[in-house]
Amino acid sequence: MSDPVVERILKNPKYQELQTKRNGFGWFLAILMLVVYYGYIALIAFNKPFLAQPLGAGVTSIGIPIGFGVIVFTIVITGIYVRRANSEFDALTKEILKDATK
Numbered sequence: 517m518s519d520p521v522v523e524r525i526l527k528n529p530k531y532q533e534l535q536t537k538r539n540g541f542g543w544f545l546a547i548l549m550l551v552v553y554y555g556y557i558a559l560i561a562f563n564k565p566f567l568a569q570p571l572g573a574g575v576t577s578i579g580i581p582i583g584f585g586v587i588v589f590t591i592v593i594t595g596i597y598v599r600r601a602n603s604e605f606d607a608l609t610k611e612i613l614k615d616a617t618k
Contacts, residue, residue, distance in 0.1 A: 521616050530608055530612050541600065552586055552589050
């Protein structure tokens with residue numbers, strides 16, 4: 517009771533390529549994000565004096581821009597994933613669907 521189109525998609529080598537590329541890239545970005553986030557948390561836990569150093573003569577410490585950097589990094593890698601998904605992954609998906617519906 518399975519759909520023949522689904523079976524053709526699953527057997528398509530381009531689908532296997534898409535899965536491999538998408539999963540590998542997703543895991544790479546996830547690990548990168550975990551390293552950055554937990555690195556920042558570890559810095560907070562184990563090196564508070566470094567993060568407490570003031571920047572210039574103001575009251576802002578080094579920890580604030582580093583924390584802001586973690587947030588910006590998250591936005592940037594999300595944009596990188598979206599850009600690759602909209603170009604490479606979507607193109608592969610269109611080819612797979614075109615092949616499957618022949």
